[in-house]
């Protein structure tokens with residue numbers, strides 16, 4: 001339908017840029033990349049013209065070069081895998097604890113009275129402030145990073161799960177009881193699906209914290225991973241590798257968000273807000 | 277397949293419509309066992325707020341009774357007591373079968389909001405009405421049959437969000453009726469619908485009640501609706517029954533019948549206290 005529209009108005013179509021003449025769905029998908037692309041081009045132009053010093057900021061071409069040299073000896077792939085595994089492990093542990101606590105406190109008054117105040121108190125401590133203590137406890141091994149990442153993702157997942165459960169429509173829960181649902185099916189058919197949109201908000205928020213925590217803890221104490229790669233490069237003044245690490249963090253963060261969004265769209269297909 | 281006694285009447289439900297395919301195989305369920313109700317001195321207080329102050333009421337099995345009254349007079353509270361969503365502060369509520377034996381019937385209630393699970397499609401929402409212990413296949417088969425009765429068969433796989441208000445309320449009614457309950461409570465089920473949809477929904481409610489024969493208690497703020505649907509209308513005021521009026525006119529009733537209009541007038545003045 002849209003293409004017909006564009007063909008009908010032929011003369012203005014000729015003057016519009018190519019991207020804008022694409023059928024609308026494609027255009028919507030490509031348009032968000034226009035600004036980053038333009039920035040990279042500007043950046044490259046600035047570097048090539050000598051406006052941006054190489055020491056301050058290497059050119060995109062130099063970063064690409066660094067990518068190639070890091071990738072070809074396998075160290076980049078290894079570092080990405082190590083960081084990814086750390087991130088996922090932290091998310092799995094902290095996320096599960098937060099999720100279970102959120103559910104428990106959402107459905108049980110007793111559990112809420114027992115733990116909610118404590119959790120809210122711990123939550124107010126910035127978890128990165130615990131780094132010195134964590135290093136004293138665990139040294140600089142994997143446990144320290146796992147602990148910090150888990151702690152970081154726990155609270156957003158906890159808060160949003162709890163909030164989601166508490167805000168499930170009371171009328172629906174009453175309906176479930178009228179129709180004789182057991183506690184188990186009340187949970188799987190009413191409470192959990194009702195809380196899911198809020199849980200996803202928590203998950204996406206947690207993903208941001210997950211990467212942040214990992215970057216910081218890998219820069220402080222690690223012998224592998226993207227953070228280590230960046231920190232190591234800093235010692236040798238390899239700005240291009242440092243910038244490469246940043247780019248990779250950005251890509252990984254975006255990737256995690258895209259996966260979470262796809263999951264959200266798929267599980268919440270009943271919700272008009274997620275229908276296209 | 278043995279044909280349950282109510283099945284011949286069910287075929288009456290099928291008003292020929294070109295969009296409708298053949299009736300799906302009727303599930304082998306027993307006939308509706310309509311429940312009679314006996315309320316003696318029923319009281320309900322919330323703290324110091326005495327909402328119901330001694331309700332005595334006998335509802336014969338299969339009767340359609342409507343409750344009207346000012347907002348806040350305790351109509352919803354009474355219904356919630358009947359279906360067991362609240363417990364009475366005093367008095368006695370008993371369900372009996374036609375022989376006068378005490379029973380615990382399946383009691384269902386439809387609210388003003390349909391209360392459908394947004395993450396279940398229409399047919400699975402109706403299946404919820406069968407409770408636990410029914411296989412998914414069986415539930416779908418029986419749900420499909422009720423949806424066909426409600427002229428909603430072609431919506432079976434839709435999300436509730438994609439239905440109109442009237443369709444959603446029909447799904448809620450289908451869910452309430454899929455288990456063939458002996459007692460159905462309706463708390464302003466049509467209150468949120470537009471005038472035209474209300475009329476067709478009233479016809480639907482009247483039809484399923486006539487054909488299934490359950491006992492029905494309808495709370496409504498629309499006196500015309502009460503008179504149009506019910507065998508009997510009671511007026512509730514400050515937790516007491518102040519008027520108990522029979523509506524002996526045969527069904528189906530016409531909208532705008534002058535005799536019914538007369539009854540409407542009596543009810544209105546009883547509610548407003550100007551008689």
Ligand SMILES: Nc1ncnc2c1ncn2[C@@H]1O[C@H](COP(=O)(O)OP(=O)(O)OP(=O)(O)O)[C@@H](O)[C@H]1O
Nearest residue numbers: 322325327345346347348349350351352353354497
């Ligand atoms: N769960 C509750 N806790 C405390 N008070 C309640 C509760 N439910 C109802 N009430 C009180 O009982 C009284 C009657 O309420 P009810 O909902 O039965 O009225 P109603 O006749 O259905 O009114 P409406 O026509 O507006 O629906 C009101 O004063 C209300 O505040």
Ligand SMILES: [Mg+2]
Nearest residue numbers: 351352353463
């Ligand atoms: Mg009410």
